[in-house]
Every structure is written in structure tokens, then in C-alpha cells.
Amino acid sequence: MTETTTAPVEPETVGQTDPPRTAQPRRRRRPPSPGRVLAWVVMIVLLLLTLFPFYWMLRTALSSNGALYSGSTSLLPVGFSWGGFERVFGLQSTEEAIAQGGSGASIDFWLYLRNSVVVATVVTACQVFFSAMAAYAFSRLRWRGRNAVFAVFLLSLMVPAIFTLLPNFVLIRDLGLVDTLLGIMLPGLFMTPFAIFFLRQFFMNVSTEVEEAALIDGASKVRVFFAIIIPMSVGPIATISILTYIGSWNDYFWPLMVSYTDESRVLTVALGNFNAQTPQTGPDWAGLMAATLVAALPMILLFLVFAKRIVNSIGFSGIK
Amino acid sequence: MSAPSVPRERVRRRRDDTRLALAFILPATIGLVVFYFWPLLRGIWLSFTSWDLLSPAQFVGLENYRAMVADPVFWNAVRVTLLYVVINIGLQTVVALVIAVLMQRLSRSTLLRSLVLAPYLVSNVVAALVFLWILDFQLGIGNQVLEWIGLERIGFFTSEAWAIPTIAVVNVWRHMGYTALLIFAGLQAIPPTTYEAARVDGASEVRTFFGITLPLLRPILGLVLIISVIGSFQVFDSVAVTTNGGPVDASRVLQLYIYDKAFAQFDFGYASALSVAMLLILVVVTFFQYRVTRAGQTDLN
Known part of the structure; x- marks a missing residue:
């Protein structure tokens, strides 16, 4: 939710507009100053705090519940076992699972994964496409009332997402879409004001020369959109798509409201449930951490591939 | 043209x-x-x-509004939410500022920025569950470390005094990197010449930070604050997954109360009134923040 009002910058432009380094004049062959060493120490401590929970997820997921319950503080997995992952993927029989500290309740991980993939993919594709269409109309087409209508769209940035959830649930219920994937996807399918705002910034900067050449050749404005504007804005479109995908994948409150059965359950909601089904013996920590890791994995992979793009997309230059 | x-x-x-x-x-x-x-x-x-x-x-x-004004659970929820926002935003802003300044002075590598941003990639639910385990009273490594340095174990999610601060810190963990990158972007906008002038005058790092960096960063810091405060007020996921409002009502934030009213007690009218109250609080808070931080104006020209 926080990302919705900040306007990312494209990596390419960031590279160019970076002001020259402000670092102190280089003093070669001298040991770094104590202040600098201290700064690095603080930075490394902060990094360790940032990354430790990820490692701990992995370490716990590869441990066995029996060993965890003995209270070992070993930094390595204790009583190494794939059991946690096996329970998540439903590879253990109920008896086996209970014997290893699981709840034994069946969880259909693949179904939740499929649901999450469907929701995030469809929402991202539709939302970005429709937002791009609107952004095109607001940046490259000439029509009366363009600025006024755009201002109305910007107004919706002020409506906190949280306020629309309850009435939107009522609407989804009126439409008979409770507990369906479509019900989960529908409110996000059409646009977000942020995506329109973001894409408009880039569409406005696409050079008019190519467009005019195409128009002289008799191309329609529709063709200009598909054949010129979209291909020339692949970068920003990819950026907003990744951000939308991550946001949609991680959403919890809205799918929690709409879905009631496995049919429409997405991973985040399933994780919450997995946690709630605590076995008599105590929480199945190994299984739970395996589940959180598996749920986070697609985003971690996406991040590994697109880290540079995502990192550079967070900035302010679009807002000024 | x-x-x-x-x-x-x-x-x-x-x-x-x-x-x-x-x-x-x-x-x-x-x-x-x-x-x-x-x-x-x-x-x-x-x-x-x-x-x-x-x-x-x-x-x-x-x-509904009459009932709300007389509802102690509502006022408690407002109090708890405000407490959460103050701890969450206070800590997050300071930590993010430290990270941003360190990044600017030390290294601009994409790798470093990616590592800092990593927690933002996982959902609130995942973040909450990991810390539920790390801070578990009996088995969590956090409490084991506390005992090891000779302190008392803390019921991070199970004691009334700790529930809200703990959840606030968990969300600081998830959002500090993101906020740091926003502030980092703001730092880039400060012309290097201003620093050089300070250095020529022999100002210390600390003095430079408080005398130059912070004042010039104000408009961006203001925007970051407004954005993160709005997000912070809407806290729900991490509370729902860890304490579900407990113990007693110690972590029953406004969103959770709204959700309970609507989906556990099917009182949609009252839940909607609570939402309107939330909206009003957000409008007022945002307005004052905007005024106080003068977020729209820059001192850079």
C-alpha cells in the first residue's frame, strides 16, 4: 500500500541523472578513517538484522520439530529433515505428519499456489494494460476535458484502499462472486490511479517524431499505441508490472474477506490458516517455516532476476 | 516544436x-x-x-456514530492504533534515515540496495509468521538470546505491554529498506556543492547532517512520512496472523475491530461507521502532517 503514491524512476534515467559522487576526496594508501569503519560496522549489523530472518526460515524449515522442541540454539538445522517441506507439498501421510509434529490436516498447497499465480497474473496483465490505455488517452490523445478527467482520476489516490474494502465486499457479494477467484481479482482488474499516473509520465516523454511519421504513413492512433508507444515503453511497463505482481501476490486482507474455501484460497490466506491449525503438541514450526519459505520463494526469485529494476524504480523523480 | x-x-x-x-x-x-x-x-x-x-x-x-462515541472498545482501538503508528513510524524513520545516509556515504552498489530491500518482497503474513517463531516465548531464538545474555524472557506476542511494540518492530523490519530507498533517492537530490561548502568550513559529519542534510531533506522526508503514516494506520495483516487482537484487547487495532464487527458479528452498519471514523482520522492526520512538514515546498532553490 505504501508504494502507491511514490513514483518510481526508470533505471536508465537514474543512471544518467545520478549526481556525481559526494564522497570525500580519495586518500589512497591510507587506512580508512575510524568513522568510516564504524559506519561499515553499523551497516553490516543492520544488514545482518535484515537478512537473519530469511536464514532462520530456511534453517527451521530444514530442521525436525523434535529437535526444535529440545530448544537447540544451533545456527545450523537441527535434526536435519525434509519433513517440513514434505508436509507443505502433501507428500506425507496423515500419520507420518502427526508423528513429526504436523497437524495432519490436508493442505492443498498446489491449489493455493495455482490460485495465487492466477490472481496475480490476471490482475497484473489486465490492470497494467487498462492503465496503459488510459495513460495513453491522458498523454497522447487530444480531447476536451482531458485534464479535468485526469484530475478526477488523481483524486482517487486520496481514497485509502482500506475504506473501499468493506463496500467492495458488499458489491462482490451482490454480484454472487464471493469465494471465487474472479471476486478476488475484480476490484484490481481495471486500474490503479498510481499505474495510470506512473505510465502517463513515461508516455508523455516518448518522442513525437516517430509517432508523426507513422501518422503520416496513415497509421491510426490505435496502431500508434500498440506499435510505437507500448514497444518504446517496455521498461516502465515491466517495472509497474513487477510492482503490481508483488503487491497482488502479497495481498492478504482482501482475499481473506472474499474467500471461504480451498476453491479460491490464495497462499497468503492459506498460510494464515496453516498457522491457526496448531496441532495439540504445539505449533509445527518446521512445517510453518517451510510453508512461508515456499510462499515467499516466487517473489524472491522474481527479485533475483529483476533486483536492479525494482531497486532503481523506487524514488521520487516522478512526483516533482 | x-x-x-x-x-x-x-x-x-x-x-x-x-x-x-x-x-x-x-x-x-x-x-x-x-x-x-x-x-x-x-x-x-x-x-x-x-x-x-x-x-x-x-x-x-x-x-451508529452515537454508539461509537460511547464504545470503549472503539476508543481503545484508536489508542492502540495510535500507539502502533507512533512506535512504527518513529523507529522506521530513524532506522531508514540511518540506512539511507550510510548507503550514500559508503556505497551505492545495487547489491547493497537489493539486500536492504529484500524484506519488502515478502508479504506481511510471512514476515509476521517468521517473527512469531523467532520471538516465541519458549523456543524462539530471540528469547534464547535474551536468556543467554542474562535477561528475562519476554512474551513478545503474549503480553499486553509487548504485543503492539513487537508488531510495530516486525513491520519496521519489513518496511525500513523500502523507506530507506525513498530517502536515499531524496538524498541524491541534494547538490554535492552544499556539502563541499560545509567541508571547507570544517564542519563535522554530525554537524553537516543536522545542519545541511536534514533541513534539505525535509520536503521528501515529509512526503515519506505522509505515505508511511497512511500505510501504518491501516495495519491489519500482521496483527490478524499473530495476536488476533489479544491479549485481551491489547493489540485490537482499528482495522481488526472493523473486520470483527463486519465478518464475525455481521454488523456492517457499525463497521462502516468505524471505517468512516478511520477515514476522518487519516484526513486530519495527513492534513496536519502536510502543514507541519511543509512537504510540498522545497528549500533547495
């Missing part, structure tokens, strides 16, 4: 794209009207009704 002498060009420039434009904004407009403006109006309307989803909604005037 193009040559004005080409008549064909002028003709096309004047061409009106209204019909095409309307077609292009149609899907987005449906989304805007149906899922932003209509729910806004409907939410306000519902707050004046009594409705359990089954029988038709009944108009009850200000009844």
Missing part, C-alpha cells in the same frame, strides 16, 4: 480524438467509478444504517 509551416501537420494537430479517448479510458473509468467512488459513497451511506447482510439495510441516522 515542429515546423509550423506544414499545413498538414496543423490539420492533424487540431484533430479531435475524443471518441477514441473515451474508448481508451472506458475500462479505467469503470474501475474508478465502480471500485473507488461508488464504494466511497456506499460506505458512507452504510454507516447510517443497521445491516446484518441478510435482511435489508435500515436507515438509523446517527445511531
Whole structure:
């Protein structure tokens, strides 16, 4: 939710507009100053705090519940076992699972994964496409009332997402879409004001020369959109798509409201449930951490591939 | 910019794209009207009704608001939410500022920035569950470390005093990197010459930070604060997954109370009134923040 009002910058432009380094004049062959060493120490401590929970997820997921319950503080997995992952993927029989500290309740991980993939993919594709269409109309087409209508769209940035959830649930219920994937996807399918705002910034900067050449050749404005504007804005479109995908994948409150059965359950909601089904013996920590890791994995992979793009997309230059 | 002498060009420039434009904004407009403006109006309307989803909604005037003002759980929720926001935002801003300044002085490598951002990639639910385990009273490594350095174990999620601060810290963990990158972007906008001037005058790092960096960062810091405060007020996921409002009502934040009212007690009218209250609080807080931080104005020119 926080990302919705900040306007990312494209990596390419960031590279160019970076002001020259402000670092102190280089003093070669001298040991770094104590202040600098201290700064690095603080930075490394902060990094360790940032990354430790990820490692701990992995370490716990590869441990066995029996060993965890003995209270070992070993930094390595204790009583190494794939059991946690096996329970998540439903590879253990109920008896086996209970014997290893699981709840034994069946969880259909693949179904939740499929649901999450469907929701995030469809929402991202539709939302970005429709937002791009609107952004095109607001940046490259000439029509009366363009600025006024755009201002109305910007107004919706002020409506906190949280306020629309309850009435939107009522609407989804009126439409008979409770507990369906479509019900989960529908409110996000059409646009977000942020995506329109973001894409408009880039569409406005696409050079008019190519467009005019195409128009002289008799191309329609529709063709200009598909054949010129979209291909020339692949970068920003990819950026907003990744951000939308991550946001949609991680959403919890809205799918929690709409879905009631496995049919429409997405991973985040399933994780919450997995946690709630605590076995008599105590929480199945190994299984739970395996589940959180598996749920986070697609985003971690996406991040590994697109880290540079995502990192550079967070900035302010679009807002000024 | 193009040559004005080409008549064909002028003709096309004047061409009106209204019909095409309307077609292009149609899907987005449906989304805007149906899922932003209509729910806004409907939410306000519902707050004046009594409705359990089954029988038709009944108009009850200000009844919900009257009940709300007299509802101790509501006031408790407001208090708890404010406490959460203050701890969350206070800590997050300071940590993010430290990270941003360190990144600027030490290294701009993409790797470093990626590592810092990593927690933001996982969902609130994942973050909450990991810390539920790390801070578990008996088995969590956090408490084991506390005992090891000779301190008392803490019921991070199970004691009334700790529940809200703990959840606030968990969300600081998830968002500090993101906030740091926003501030980092702001730092880039400060011209290096201002630092050089300070250095020539022999100002210390600390003095430079408080005398130059912080004042010049104010507009961006203001925006970051407004954005993160709005997000912070809407906290729900991490509370729902870890404490579900407990112990007693110690972590029953406003969102959780709204959700309970609507989906556990099917009192949609009252839940809507609570949402309106939340909206008003957000409007007032944002307005004051904007005024106080003068977020829109820069001192850089």
C-alpha cells in the first residue's frame, strides 16, 4: 500500500541523472578513517538484522520439530529433515505428519499456489494494460476535458484502499462472486490511479517524431499505441508490472474477506490458516517455516532476476 | 516544436480524438467509478444504517456514530492504533534515515540496495509468521538470546505491554529498506556543492547532517512520512496472523475491530461507521502532517 503514491524512476534515467559522487576526496594508501569503519560496522549489523530472518526460515524449515522442541540454539538445522517441506507439498501421510509434529490436516498447497499465480497474473496483465490505455488517452490523445478527467482520476489516490474494502465486499457479494477467484481479482482488474499516473509520465516523454511519421504513413492512433508507444515503453511497463505482481501476490486482507474455501484460497490466506491449525503438541514450526519459505520463494526469485529494476524504480523523480 | 509551416501537420494537430479517448479510458473509468467512488459513497451511506447482510439495510441516522462515541472498545482501538503508528513510524524513520545516509556515504552498489530491500518482497503474513517463531516465548531464538545474555524472557506476542511494540518492530523490519530507498533517492537530490561548502568550513559529519542534510531533506522526508503514516494506520495483516487482537484487547487495532464487527458479528452498519471514523482520522492526520512538514515546498532553490 505504501508504494502507491511514490513514483518510481526508470533505471536508465537514474543512471544518467545520478549526481556525481559526494564522497570525500580519495586518500589512497591510507587506512580508512575510524568513522568510516564504524559506519561499515553499523551497516553490516543492520544488514545482518535484515537478512537473519530469511536464514532462520530456511534453517527451521530444514530442521525436525523434535529437535526444535529440545530448544537447540544451533545456527545450523537441527535434526536435519525434509519433513517440513514434505508436509507443505502433501507428500506425507496423515500419520507420518502427526508423528513429526504436523497437524495432519490436508493442505492443498498446489491449489493455493495455482490460485495465487492466477490472481496475480490476471490482475497484473489486465490492470497494467487498462492503465496503459488510459495513460495513453491522458498523454497522447487530444480531447476536451482531458485534464479535468485526469484530475478526477488523481483524486482517487486520496481514497485509502482500506475504506473501499468493506463496500467492495458488499458489491462482490451482490454480484454472487464471493469465494471465487474472479471476486478476488475484480476490484484490481481495471486500474490503479498510481499505474495510470506512473505510465502517463513515461508516455508523455516518448518522442513525437516517430509517432508523426507513422501518422503520416496513415497509421491510426490505435496502431500508434500498440506499435510505437507500448514497444518504446517496455521498461516502465515491466517495472509497474513487477510492482503490481508483488503487491497482488502479497495481498492478504482482501482475499481473506472474499474467500471461504480451498476453491479460491490464495497462499497468503492459506498460510494464515496453516498457522491457526496448531496441532495439540504445539505449533509445527518446521512445517510453518517451510510453508512461508515456499510462499515467499516466487517473489524472491522474481527479485533475483529483476533486483536492479525494482531497486532503481523506487524514488521520487516522478512526483516533482 | 515542429515546423509550423506544414499545413498538414496543423490539420492533424487540431484533430479531435475524443471518441477514441473515451474508448481508451472506458475500462479505467469503470474501475474508478465502480471500485473507488461508488464504494466511497456506499460506505458512507452504510454507516447510517443497521445491516446484518441478510435482511435489508435500515436507515438509523446517527445511531451508529452515537454508539461509537460511547464504545470503549472503539476508543481503545484508536489508542492502540495510535500507539502502533507512533512506535512504527518513529523507529522506521530513524532506522531508514540511518540506512539511507550510510548507503550514500559508503556505497551505492545495487547489491547493497537489493539486500536492504529484500524484506519488502515478502508479504506481511510471512514476515509476521517468521517473527512469531523467532520471538516465541519458549523456543524462539530471540528469547534464547535474551536468556543467554542474562535477561528475562519476554512474551513478545503474549503480553499486553509487548504485543503492539513487537508488531510495530516486525513491520519496521519489513518496511525500513523500502523507506530507506525513498530517502536515499531524496538524498541524491541534494547538490554535492552544499556539502563541499560545509567541508571547507570544517564542519563535522554530525554537524553537516543536522545542519545541511536534514533541513534539505525535509520536503521528501515529509512526503515519506505522509505515505508511511497512511500505510501504518491501516495495519491489519500482521496483527490478524499473530495476536488476533489479544491479549485481551491489547493489540485490537482499528482495522481488526472493523473486520470483527463486519465478518464475525455481521454488523456492517457499525463497521462502516468505524471505517468512516478511520477515514476522518487519516484526513486530519495527513492534513496536519502536510502543514507541519511543509512537504510540498522545497528549500533547495
